Amino acid sequence: MQHKTLKPFPDDFFWGASTSAYQVEGAALEDGKGPSCQDVKEIPEGTSDLSVSVDHYHHYKEDIALMAEMGFKSYRFSISWTRILPNGTGEVNPKGIEFYNNLIDECLKYDIEPIVTMFHFDMPAALDERGSWSKHESIDWFAEFATVLFENFGDRVKYWLTINEQNMLTLVGPVIGTLHVPEGTTNLTKEIYQQNHHQLVAQAKAMQICHEMLPEAKIGPAPNISLVYAASSKPEDVLASQNFNAIRNWLYLDAAVYGVYNNLAWAYLEEQDAVPTVTEEDLAIMKAGKPDFIGFNYYNTATVEASDGSEAAGANGDQQSHLTFPGVAKSVDNPNLVKTEFGWEIDPIGFRGTVREMYSRYRLPLLVTENGLGAYDTLTEDGKIHDPYRIEYLRRHIEQIQLAITDGVDMMGYNPWSAIDLISTHEGIKKRYGFIYVDRDDFDLKTLKRYRKDSFFWYKKVIESNGQDLTD
Ligand code: BG6
Numbered sequence: 001m002q003h004k005t006l007k008p009f010p011d012d013f014f015w016g017a018s019t020s021a022y023q024v025e026g027a028a029l030e031d032g033k034g035p036s037c038q039d040v041k042e043i044p045e046g047t048s049d050l051s052v053s054v055d056h057y058h059h060y061k062e063d064i065a066l067m068a069e070m071g072f073k074s075y076r077f078s079i080s081w082t083r084i085l086p087n088g089t090g091e092v093n094p095k096g097i098e099f100y101n102n103l104i105d106e107c108l109k110y111d112i113e114p115i116v117t118m119f120h121f122d123m124p125a126a127l128d129e130r131g132s133w134s135k136h137e138s139i140d141w142f143a144e145f146a147t148v149l150f151e152n153f154g155d156r157v158k159y160w161l162t163i164n165e166q167n168m169l170t171l172v173g174p175v176i177g178t179l180h181v182p183e184g185t186t187n188l189t190k191e192i193y194q195q196n197h198h199q200l201v202a203q204a205k206a207m208q209i210c211h212e213m214l215p216e217a218k219i220g221p222a223p224n225i226s227l228v229y230a231a232s233s234k235p236e237d238v239l240a241s242q243n244f245n246a247i248r249n250w251l252y253l254d255a256a257v258y259g260v261y262n263n264l265a266w267a268y269l270e271e272q273d274a275v276p277t278v279t280e281e282d283l284a285i286m287k288a289g290k291p292d293f294i295g296f297n298y299y300n301t302a303t304v305e306a307s308d309g310s311e312a313a314g315a316n317g318d319q320q321s322h323l324t325f326p327g328v329a330k331s332v333d334n335p336n337l338v339k340t341e342f343g344w345e346i347d348p349i350g351f352r353g354t355v356r357e358m359y360s361r362y363r364l365p366l367l368v369t370e371n372g373l374g375a376y377d378t379l380t381e382d383g384k385i386h387d388p389y390r391i392e393y394l395r396r397h398i399e400q401i402q403l404a405i406t407d408g409v410d411m412m413g414y415n416p417w418s419a420i421d422l423i424s425t426h427e428g429i430k431k432r433y434g435f436i437y438v439d440r441d442d443f444d445l446k447t448l449k450r451y452r453k454d455s456f457f458w459y460k461k462v463i464e465s466n467g468q469d470l471t472d
Contacts, residue, residue, distance in 0.1 A: 007406045009467040014113060014413025016074030017067070017435060018370050020120035020164065022050050023422040025080065027057035031095035034086030036122035037132075041177035047428030048442040054422055054429075055448050060103050062450060066436050067419055068110035070456060071463035075112050076369055076415045077103070078120035078164065079153075081145055088124030089141050097152050104156050115295075115369075115415065116157050117222060118146060118206065120164040121176055121425070132180035133195035139285075142202035143209060150213045160210055160219040161295045161369060162203040167223045167252045168321065170196045175320045176425050190274035197276035200255045204289025211290070218292035221256040222369045224321070225249050225296040227354045229303045231332050236306035240329035243268065244304045247325065250361070253294065257362045259287035268328060293412060294362060297370035298397075300337075301350035304329040318343025342374050342431055348396035352404045359409040366409065371397055372417035374424060374431040377453065385437045385453035388472070394455065395470045402467060420450070435459055 022028075022038040028051045029035060043049045056063055067075055081088065083096035107114045119142070123132055127141055149160075163169075170192055173179030185191045203221060210219040228248060230241040246264035254262040269275045302322050309327035316324045318339070322331035337345040355366055373393040377385050394416060405411050421434035428442040437451040461469050 001407065003403065003406045006402050009402065009405065010411075011466070013411070013466065014074035014115070014367065014415065015463040015467075016072045016076060016112070016115070016413065016415045017417070017419035018076040018415045019056070019418050019420060019422055020078040020117065020122075021080035021083070022053070022120070022122045023418075023424075024053050024056035024077075024420060026050075026052040026055040028052075030057065031099070032083075032086055032093040033080065033096060034082035034088070035125040036080065036082045037125055037128050037178055037180075038122050040125050040128075044426045044428075046442065047426065048423055050423060052445060054420060054438040054440065056420070057099065059448070059450070061106055063420055063436070064103070064106045064110065064112070066450060066452070066456075067112060070435060070460045072110075072112050072419075073463070074115050074159075074413055074415060075107050075419060076115040076117065076161070078117035078122075079149060080122055081119065082122070082124045082126075084148055085124065085145060086126075088127035088130075089144055092148060100153060104153060108156060113159060114157050115159040115161065115367075116149070116153065117161040117164050117369075118149060119162065121169070121178055123178060123180070128180055131182060133198045134180060134182050134191060136198060138198045139202045139205060143205045146206040146209055147213070150210060150217075154214040154217060158217050160217060161222040162206050162219065163199055164222045164369075165224045165297060166196065166199050166203070166221070167248060169199070171248065171323060172315070172320045187273060189272045190276070193269055193274050194276040197278060197282070200252075201282045201285050203256060204259065204286045207289035207291055208285065220291040220293040220295045220364070220367065221252065222295035222297065223249070223252040223256075224299070224370075225253070225354060225358060226298055226301045227350055227357060228329075229301055229334065229350075231303050231305040231334075234306070237304070240304045240306045244302065244325070244329040244331075247328070248302070248321075253358070253362060255286060256291055257294070257364065259283070259289065268325070271327075291364060293365040293367055294358065295367045295369040296358070297417070298351050298354055298368065299371065300345045301334070301347045301354070302331055303334040304331050306330070319345065340373055341376060342427065344374070346373075346393065348400045351397050352400040352407070355401075355404045355409050355411065356407055364410075365412045367412040368401070368414045368416070370415070370417040372433045374427070374433050376430060377421075377432045377437060379437060379439065379451060383451055385451060387453050387455050390453070390455045391458045391472060394459070398462065398467060398470060
């Protein structure tokens, strides 16, 4: 739809950016923090471990000051479960509470709204040993953690996100380094969807507890949502795109918003002999937990064609989330899109399409919790980082948000990935996303000094003009 006049961004739009604890904090075992699965996983070859990351733990004041200089209205970060509960349950670590109190207060000092993710890929190692999400009691572990967070930070944190990218944990867990496979597993798909089910219930319970304990606060999920296109107008390809959309996207949002399993996704699980055990009580919790908004990460769309069942299951191409499900859908490259240096397709228009579809299905305000470009950046001798490619990527996505707002979509904010350089999930720090450059590489910590990239100055102007000035 073409619009003659564009609607402005709302005055209270959350312009900001995102990070996650294990990817920025470092201090991995400092001040009483227990190990998480990220601290004990096998590190992908050629990439850094997570012990120092970009040392946000010791640089948070400087980092928040830089975010304030850009004019951030919000900062989305995650709380490390094992900094708060070193063993995952039981004893609370006062130093961990103190760190996040300081971080939250530092944000508020500059009128930056803290948006807190409760779980971002960092299961306590102690709980991994006890069976991780495969255990039904993981629902209670997460509820206990949630309660501690609400008790300690709920007086100041008004926006909460439950589980980051639960769909990616389920679909590509081994890439992120999070998949727990119990001994004796014979049907891995069934096991994975049992864990997924426990996460859905845990999320619903956390939303319920949040509303009981903090009636003023708002809480939502944070999956990775992107439209799946049909590769052609062949009816078989269109059905394949509906299948993949259900398995990738709607399974997670139907459960979070309506407390039910998506019928197509359920049919897929039946075909795989992978239906999870679901108790009456689980269903009641899923129905009772209601989000106030939907947080979601968007990087790119996927494209599929019909699968005759003869293909191999798994990733198809450079992008880990472009999967093939034999007999269901087969991922293919989209010839209309260009790719990043790391092989991810770029699709700003698909961003608008995705939010239009989400809003018409769920009618809840939408908060962008991630979007961004991973690229090789170069620090010049005079301390500059010229990243026009990042500016171009972000500009084209922000333009689409304004078009979506004009389409009638209720958009709450834009928090791209990432506020500051960090360690990517499996490609190290060489794949940079931040507005702020950190002087280190994968195997040399160097100075850890912070530098403002060109995109830093550009984003400052975007925020100052409330999204009206997107020029360089
Ligand atoms: C999202 C995650 O999947 O994408 C982040 O929530 C991650 O943790 C980001 O860093 C970019 O992915 P990657 O693999 O390039 O780090």
